[in-house]
Amino acid sequence: GIWVVVHLFVAGKVECRLMNQLLQVLAKKFKEVKFLKIVSQECIHNYPDKNCPTILIYKDGEMKKNVIGLGSYGGLKTTADSLEYTLSTWGVLKTDLEEDPREQLARMAMKTVRRKKGYDAGDDDDDQ
Structure with a gap:
């Protein structure tokens, strides 16, 4: 059918x-x-x-x-x-x-958030 x-x-x-x-x-x-x-x-x-x-x-x-x-x-x-x-x-x-594209996007978004948090933390160290 x-x-x-x-x-x-x-x-x-x-x-x-x-x-x-x-x-x-x-x-x-x-x-x-x-x-x-x-x-x-x-x-x-x-x-x-x-x-x-x-x-x-x-x-x-x-x-x-x-x-x-x-x-x-x-x-x-x-x-x-x-x-x-x-x-x-x-x-x-x-x-x-092979996988739900929405899950790929969610993972990429989380990596971006982590990267930004890591970058911001690095910024604080530079200011000292």
């Missing part, structure tokens, strides 16, 4: 624009997965705008997962890689990414 990723969106909402951009990147890379987008109100009457973006994931005509918002992928800092990695953990696609 084919995996289908449906993005329910609201026009003009920042989070939805981001999700549309990221899904376009993944659609070019993973041609075996069908990526669709539809205005939420056209799909589900009275669907709340606050729930968008919503991702519905289907396989063999059955909904396998639905995710409201960007929280599962990294919020407004979501990247194509973090979305790809998350979809791979759900079995939607196969990725070459």
Whole structure:
């Protein structure tokens, strides 16, 4: 069966624009997965705008997962890689990414913080 990723969106909402951009990147890379987008109100009457973006994931005509918002992928800092990695953990696609890109970013941020702290401590010694 084919995996289908449906993005329910609201026009003009920042989070939805981001999700549309990221899904376009993944659609070019993973041609075996069908990526669709539809205005939420056209799909589900009275669907709340606050729930968008919503991702519905289907396989063999059955909904396998639905995710409201960007929280599962990294919020407004979501990247194509973090979305790809998350979809791979759900079995939607196969990725070459060996670890969650968000964990790499967190480690890099911690190194930067440590480096700055070390640098600041060194500064204090120079002042004496």
